[in-house]
Amino acid sequence: MSYYSIEGSLFHPISVCVIFLIILYIIRRPRIGINEPPFVPYAIPILGHTYNYLIHTKRFIKECKEQYGDSFSIYVFGRIITIAARSSLNEVFKNHEDFGSTVPESIPFHKLFLYSNGLSKEVLRFNAKITREEISAKFDVYAPIIQKYISKGIDKWIGNCEGPKVFYDTWMRANNIIALPIANILVGEKAATHDLVNSLANWSFDLGILVALPPIFSFIHPKLHEFLVTLPIILGWNPITSHRKVIIENVGPIIERRLNEKKVWGANYKPSNDLLEYYITQPDFVNRFQYYIDTLFILTFGAIGTTSRATTNALFDLGGRPQFMKELYEEALRIDKECNGSPKLSDLKKMKKLDSFVKESLRHTDEIVNLPHIVESESYTFSNGYTIPKGRTVKMYMEDLLKSKEAYGEDAEEFKPFQFVNTDSSATKIDRSFAVFGGGKHACPGRFFAINETKLVLHKLILKYKITTHSGKVDNKLVIGTITLPPKSGLVFENRQM
Ligand code: HEM
Known part of the structure; x- marks a missing residue:
C-alpha cells in the first residue's frame, strides 16, 4: 500500500x-508560412534559439547570416523573430507604411501612460513634430540656456578635481548633466526645479522590475508575460505616479499664470523661451492637460537616456585612448578662443575632429541586433522575394551595418576616431551604413539636438579635465542579453593645469 x-x-x-x-x-x-525567410533549425524544443541569441549573440547571428543570407528567422522566447541584415534592414526603414515601431516588449507603456495609451501613433507624431520644429531647429535660440546648464551640471556632477577623482557612476552623472538643459528648455527655467529635473532624468531608471523581468513566461504565451509585467501596475504600483506629481506641482502654477496672463494681455502677451509655451498654444491643451504630461514623459524617455548613453560611451572611448586627447584638446582650445567660450551651432560645426570621434563612438555602441519593428500591413515582401506576415517582429542586424568592411574598410572593427574628418559624413548624417538614428521617414528627429548637446558637453569636459579610464585600458561595455550599456568601471577626471 x-x-x-x-x-x-x-x-x-x-x-x-x-x-x-x-x-x-x-x-x-513555430509555424512558418510559405515563402518566408529561411527559418534557422534548432535543437532544443521550446527554448529554440533563445540561449544562443542571448549568450552568444555575435557569433550566432553572424553564423546564421553566413548560412542563410540577408534575412532569416529564429525562435526566441516563444516567438519567431526575423533578423534583417544590411540590405534588408534599410528596406524596413524605407517602407515605413508597412512597419511600426515596437516599444521594448518588457515596458508596458500603455499601462504606465493611461491618458495617451502609451506610444500611440498620435503621441509619436506630436513628439516627432516638436522635436523637429521646436527643439532640433532651435538649437541656437536655446544656446545660452544649454550652455548655462551644461556648465552648472558639470560643476555639480564632476566638480573640482584638483587631485584625480574616480567615478564609478559616470552614466548617472552624465545623465544628470544632459537632463539639466533639456528640462530647462522643455518647461522653462522657473519650473525646472531640482526635483523636476531629477524626475525627468531618472523616471525611466525607476521602472525596475517592469523592465528587469526577462520574458520567460512568453515561452508559455506572450500575453502571460505581458500580464505579469503589468500586474504590479494593476495592483496599484505605478513608478510614474510620484514623478507625475512632481512635474504637475512644478509646471501647474506656471501654466495657470501664463494662461491668465494670455487672457488679460491678449496680443501683448510675451511668450517665454521654452517648450511649455508651445504646449499651451495647443487648442485642446486645457482639456487634455494629462495627455500632454504623458507626451512630455515619453519625449524625455527617448531624449535623455539615449543622449547621456552616447556621451558616456564617448567619454569611455576617449578615456581608454588618451593618445587622441591632444588633437581633440587643441581643436577645442582653438574654437573656444574664436567664440569667446560660448560655442553656437556654427562653432559646433567647426569641431570636425570631435564630430568624427562622436560618430565613431556611436558606430562602436556594440549592439548586435536592435531597433525592433513590427509588420503592420497584411504582409511584407522583401526585395529578395521573402515574405513576412502581419505582426512579425523584425530586428535589425546593426553590427552587419556598422562594422561593414565595404563601408568602413578592412579594419572596420577598429576604433578609428578621425576617419570622418575629411568626409561630408557628420555624426547626424544617416546613410545606408549608419543607422544609429534609424532611417527613412521616422529617423530620429532629435539627432541634431542630441549630437550638438553631446559635443558641447564633451567640448567643455575636454577643456577642463584630463580623462582616463581607471583601468588604463579600453573598458568593455556592459552586455545585457542583446543590449549594451556604458561600462560600469571607473573613469578618472583630473583638472587640467592652466
Ligand atoms: C544619441 C541620442 C539618440 C539616439 C541614439 C536616438 C535614436 C533614435 C532612433 C534609432 C529612432 C528611430 C526608432 C525607430 O525607427 O523605431 C529615434 C526616433 C525618435 N527620436 Fe531619437 N535618439 C536620440 C536622441 C533623441 C533626442 C534628444 C530626442 C528629442 C529631443 C529624440 C526624439 C525622437 C523622436 C520623437 C523619435 C520618433 C520619430 C518618429 O517616430 O517619427 N531622440 N531615435
Whole structure:
C-alpha cells in the first residue's frame, strides 16, 4: 500500500510536468508560412534559439547570416523573430507604411501612460513634430540656456578635481548633466526645479522590475508575460505616479499664470523661451492637460537616456585612448578662443575632429541586433522575394551595418576616431551604413539636438579635465542579453593645469 502511494506521489508531479511540456511543445511549435525567410533549425524544443541569441549573440547571428543570407528567422522566447541584415534592414526603414515601431516588449507603456495609451501613433507624431520644429531647429535660440546648464551640471556632477577623482557612476552623472538643459528648455527655467529635473532624468531608471523581468513566461504565451509585467501596475504600483506629481506641482502654477496672463494681455502677451509655451498654444491643451504630461514623459524617455548613453560611451572611448586627447584638446582650445567660450551651432560645426570621434563612438555602441519593428500591413515582401506576415517582429542586424568592411574598410572593427574628418559624413548624417538614428521617414528627429548637446558637453569636459579610464585600458561595455550599456568601471577626471 505504502509502496504504491510513494510511487504515485512521485509519478504524479513528474507526469504532469511532462504532459505540460508536451502540450507546450505542440501548441507553441513555430509555424512558418510559405515563402518566408529561411527559418534557422534548432535543437532544443521550446527554448529554440533563445540561449544562443542571448549568450552568444555575435557569433550566432553572424553564423546564421553566413548560412542563410540577408534575412532569416529564429525562435526566441516563444516567438519567431526575423533578423534583417544590411540590405534588408534599410528596406524596413524605407517602407515605413508597412512597419511600426515596437516599444521594448518588457515596458508596458500603455499601462504606465493611461491618458495617451502609451506610444500611440498620435503621441509619436506630436513628439516627432516638436522635436523637429521646436527643439532640433532651435538649437541656437536655446544656446545660452544649454550652455548655462551644461556648465552648472558639470560643476555639480564632476566638480573640482584638483587631485584625480574616480567615478564609478559616470552614466548617472552624465545623465544628470544632459537632463539639466533639456528640462530647462522643455518647461522653462522657473519650473525646472531640482526635483523636476531629477524626475525627468531618472523616471525611466525607476521602472525596475517592469523592465528587469526577462520574458520567460512568453515561452508559455506572450500575453502571460505581458500580464505579469503589468500586474504590479494593476495592483496599484505605478513608478510614474510620484514623478507625475512632481512635474504637475512644478509646471501647474506656471501654466495657470501664463494662461491668465494670455487672457488679460491678449496680443501683448510675451511668450517665454521654452517648450511649455508651445504646449499651451495647443487648442485642446486645457482639456487634455494629462495627455500632454504623458507626451512630455515619453519625449524625455527617448531624449535623455539615449543622449547621456552616447556621451558616456564617448567619454569611455576617449578615456581608454588618451593618445587622441591632444588633437581633440587643441581643436577645442582653438574654437573656444574664436567664440569667446560660448560655442553656437556654427562653432559646433567647426569641431570636425570631435564630430568624427562622436560618430565613431556611436558606430562602436556594440549592439548586435536592435531597433525592433513590427509588420503592420497584411504582409511584407522583401526585395529578395521573402515574405513576412502581419505582426512579425523584425530586428535589425546593426553590427552587419556598422562594422561593414565595404563601408568602413578592412579594419572596420577598429576604433578609428578621425576617419570622418575629411568626409561630408557628420555624426547626424544617416546613410545606408549608419543607422544609429534609424532611417527613412521616422529617423530620429532629435539627432541634431542630441549630437550638438553631446559635443558641447564633451567640448567643455575636454577643456577642463584630463580623462582616463581607471583601468588604463579600453573598458568593455556592459552586455545585457542583446543590449549594451556604458561600462560600469571607473573613469578618472583630473583638472587640467592652466
Ligand atoms: C544619441 C541620442 C539618440 C539616439 C541614439 C536616438 C535614436 C533614435 C532612433 C534609432 C529612432 C528611430 C526608432 C525607430 O525607427 O523605431 C529615434 C526616433 C525618435 N527620436 Fe531619437 N535618439 C536620440 C536622441 C533623441 C533626442 C534628444 C530626442 C528629442 C529631443 C529624440 C526624439 C525622437 C523622436 C520623437 C523619435 C520618433 C520619430 C518618429 O517616430 O517619427 N531622440 N531615435
